[in-house]
Amino acid sequence: MKTQSLLTILTAVNLALLGYQVRPRFAGASTVDVPPVLRGRALEIVDATGKVRASIAVLPEDPKVLWKGKPYPETVLLRLISPEGRPNVKLGASQMGSGLLIGGESNPTHIQVLAEGGETTLKLIDKNGTERLIKP
Secondary structure, eight states, rough: HHHHHHHHHHHHHHHHHHHHHHHHHHSTTTHHHOOOOOOEEEEEOOOOTTTEEEEEEEEEEEEEEEEEEEOOOOOOEEEEEEETEEEEEEEEEEEEEEEEEOSSSSOOOOEEEEEEEEEEEEEEOOOTOOOOOOOO
């Protein structure tokens, strides 16, 4: 009888010790070593084969490239890329304004929405290259 009581007490102590050691790991597992903000100059998401499928980056001003007669400004650009490497969604923002391009299955099919300065445009292009420009 003494042996059975001793085994019961030892089992209870072991369970209490196990509970004490396991509890802090699960309670703080989601917040341990997690920075409050992720900072960097660019972010790329890759698929299982290592191909970049999404990216967000800050592109510096490029005086060699002209856009409407001015150097292309610093731009934040988000790209969502197809398995074939084609950017099917582009979302950009700069001091000049912002734009959204949504690409279709075949080139040049796409929709482009621009808001620059005080102007807005919507451009629709089908697979044959037929273009429709809509302005307010």
